[in-house]
Amino acid sequence: AGTMQPPSASPCRGGVSWQGILLAVSLLTFWNPHPTAQLTIEPVPFDAAVETDVLLLVHNASQNTIGYYWFKGNTTEDSREIISYSILTQKINTGPAFSGRETLYTNGSLLFMNVTKEDTGFYTLRTLNNELSEGGRGRTGRQKLPKPNITINNSQPMEGEDSLALTCEPEISYATYLWKINSQTITDGDRLKLSNNNRTLTLFSVTRNDTGPYECETQNPVSASRRDPLTLNISYGPDAPIINPPDSHIRPGTNLNLSCHADSNPPAQFSWSFNGRPLESTQELSIPNLSTNNSGSYVCVAHNSVTNLHRTTTKNISISGKWTREHSIKCWVEP
Structure with a gap:
């Protein structure tokens, strides 16, 4: 010098x-x-x-x-x-x-x-x-970086209600922080904000599409270190249930088998009612040997115990037509 x-x-x-x-x-x-x-x-x-x-x-x-x-x-x-x-x-x-x-x-x-x-x-x-x-090296922050960790301010956020802050730990002077989702670099947007020297990623009004996976990477001139991908657990739903099969006209004497599905996290619980009268609390509903008395409104209710939301779908079924009966015939053959 x-x-x-x-x-x-x-x-x-x-x-x-x-x-x-x-x-x-x-x-x-x-x-x-x-x-x-x-x-x-x-x-x-x-x-x-x-x-x-x-x-x-x-x-x-x-x-x-x-x-x-x-x-x-x-x-x-x-x-x-x-x-x-x-x-x-x-x-x-x-x-x-x-x-x-x-x-x-x-x-x-x-x-x-x-x-x-x-x-x-x-x-x-x-x-x-x-x-x-x-x-x-003689200077703090110049050594090899430890593997970062991501902390979340809410372990079970709800869709449409909660915002979420993800923070990359630990805080290291002389390190730069980089976020990725699905291996794509994250930048500020309408619903995303980077702050705190890019250590903190804030998601506003999370949706089910925000689950990730997220990666946090720290970098300094000596090394770079990346967090294993983290997937968020976002509670949502239930959406309006779908009742299958789509048929609504069924012959008497046959069996009725209905199943109910609703997109939900955690998975929804289901219950059925018929003309306002509660039936069993199952995802599948089976009624054998139908008669015209079974015509009416079948309602599936989906309930999410975390979001505490209920959604219902009604299916009107008509039992009509000629009553049929199956016969079984046994044939005996003499030796």
């Missing part, structure tokens, strides 16, 4: 006063066991005029480099970070010292646009190599 002194006098060009700016650079490279050519940084141009662009050009970066971090000042304090790039995740993140005029290239070089006098000073580049030992 070295500091370059500003020129003692500002030169004049063409009779116009020239205001110069000089950027000094330091390097912080954590333990590289196989050094080759020395990593250097060259300001281009070396002495830039105000309102021009300056490139801090990186030379001889190690092939093992997996991250670049630029800081304003002779420091690597988090609060002085300008911008960083992770080669593993191919993501650029801006820090508290980012002014909006800096551009970081994938080779670590940093471009300043429209430099001002305030940009004069010291800049520090910190590089990370993938050969770092745990003790060599």
Whole structure:
């Protein structure tokens, strides 16, 4: 690391006063066991005029480099970070010292646009190599990430009633959080909101289609770690029951077999009534040997014990037509 002194006098060009700016650079490279050519940084141009662009050009970066971090000042304090790039995740993140005029290239070089006098000073580049030992990193949040976990603020949300907050744990400084549903990256939408540094995913007014599976992934320049897919248990229904078979005209003397189905989570409980009179509480209803007295309204009631909702469907059945009887004949054959 070295500091370059500003020129003692500002030169004049063409009779116009020239205001110069000089950027000094330091390097912080954590333990590289196989050094080759020395990593250097060259300001281009070396002495830039105000309102021009300056490139801090990186030379001889190690092939093992997996991250670049630029800081304003002779420091690597988090609060002085300008911008960083992770080669593993191919993501650029801006820090508290980012002014909006800096551009970081994938080779670590940093471009300043429209430099001002305030940009004069010291800049520090910190590089990370993938050969770092745990003790060599020297900074919290740079180690390998633990497997994240998802916490939910409501273990049994109800469709159309509840909103849901999913939080990726643990909270790790210097980690970025990414959510996926069905392997597709989640972004903010009408019913989805990412907050808390993207650690928290809020689903507004959940529906049965929001079950997932959801994945939370944490990333830092050293590693990425993903949660096993999580499927939500969303209570819904019952929907209006469907009674099968669809026939409504049945001959006397035959058997009546009706079944009732309703989409519901947890599964619905069923009960039947005939002309307002309760019958059994089963999903299937069987009445043998029909007579005209069995004509009337058959009602299936579906009930969800968690949502506490009831839905009914009525089927009118007419028993009419010629009464038929089956005969069985046994034939005996003498030996």
